[in-house]
Amino acid sequence: xxxxxxxxxxxxxxxxxxxxxxxxxxxxxxxxxxxxxxxxxxxxxxxxxxxxxxxxxxxxxxxxxxxxxxxxxxxxxxxxxxxxxxx
Numbered sequence: 001x002x003x004x005x006x007x008x009x010x011x012x013x014x015x016x017x018x019x020x021x022x023x024x025x026x027x028x029x030x031x032x033x034x035x036x037x038x039x040x041x042x043x044x045x046x047x048x049x050x051x052x053x054x055x056x057x058x059x060x061x062x063x064x065x066x067x068x069x070x071x072x073x074x075x076x077x078x079x080x081x082x083x084x085x086x087x
Contacts, residue, residue, distance in 0.1 A: 004031075 008016075013027075020030045037045040053061075063069045074080040 016030070017027050020027050023030075025033075034045070071083050072080065074083065
């Protein structure tokens, strides 16, 4: 038998322990299941991909960072809503 040791953030460990306990498992067993699933599938047993932000959201973030296409500031919420309803 081999010993496997790793360092985790305390919150991550506590949250994972709680989750696995609710599933009737301990964390060690859950990790063992994950490793066996990786071996059985000859890879990670779920899709691993980059998150692609929608183009319009990327554009909005760029606008905020560069100060383009911004309206306001508004003195009241009503003014902000009225501005959104224009067009």
